[in-house]
Amino acid sequence: MSEKLVRVGTTYIPVTNVALSSDWYTEKLGAIKNYQDEDKAILNLANQSIFLVKSKVGETLNFVDNNGQDRFALTFEVDGLDNLISLHNEFIENLVQVGQVENRGHAGRNFVFEDPDGNKFDVWSELSPSYKEKFNMQ
Incomplete structure (x- = not known):
C-alpha cells in the first residue's frame, strides 16, 4: 500500500494569550512568526506550520x-x-x-x-x- 498521507502540515495549539504565546514560541523555541491577530498566530517551527489558537483557560x-x-x-x-x-x-x-x-x-x-x-x-x-x-x- 502506498503512503496516502505524506506529512503533518499544521498543528493547532490552544493558548490563552496569543501575543504572549507567540513571543514565547519565537524567543524560546526559535519559531518564525508569519501572522498574528487577536485569535491566532501562525508560526513556522520544525518544518511545520503551527497555529496558536486563542482558547479557554485550561485547554x-x-x-x-x-x-x-x-x-x-x-x-x-x-x-x-x-x-x-x-x-x-x-x-x-x-x-x-x-x-x-x-x-x-x-x-x-x-x-x-x-x-x-x-x-x-x-x-x-x-x-x-x-x-x-x-x-x-x-
Whole structure:
C-alpha cells in the first residue's frame, strides 16, 4: 500500500494569550512568526506550520493515558544525544519548564517541556531514518 498521507502540515495549539504565546514560541523555541491577530498566530517551527489558537483557560493538547499519566501529543526530534543535552540545558537557562532527560527503554533519550499554557511536548534524540535519508543526513 502506498503512503496516502505524506506529512503533518499544521498543528493547532490552544493558548490563552496569543501575543504572549507567540513571543514565547519565537524567543524560546526559535519559531518564525508569519501572522498574528487577536485569535491566532501562525508560526513556522520544525518544518511545520503551527497555529496558536486563542482558547479557554485550561485547554491543552495533553491527554490522560490509561494509567492516569498526563501525556504529550507531539514529539520533536533532534540529531543525537549531544544536541538533546544541549537543548535541554538551553531550555533550563531560558527558564522553560522541562523534565529530566529520560531513558524510556528504546533508542535515544527524551525529555518533556511545557509552554506557558501547560501544553506538553516531547523531544527525542533520534531523527527518523526517512527524514535523514530525504535530507541526505546519513
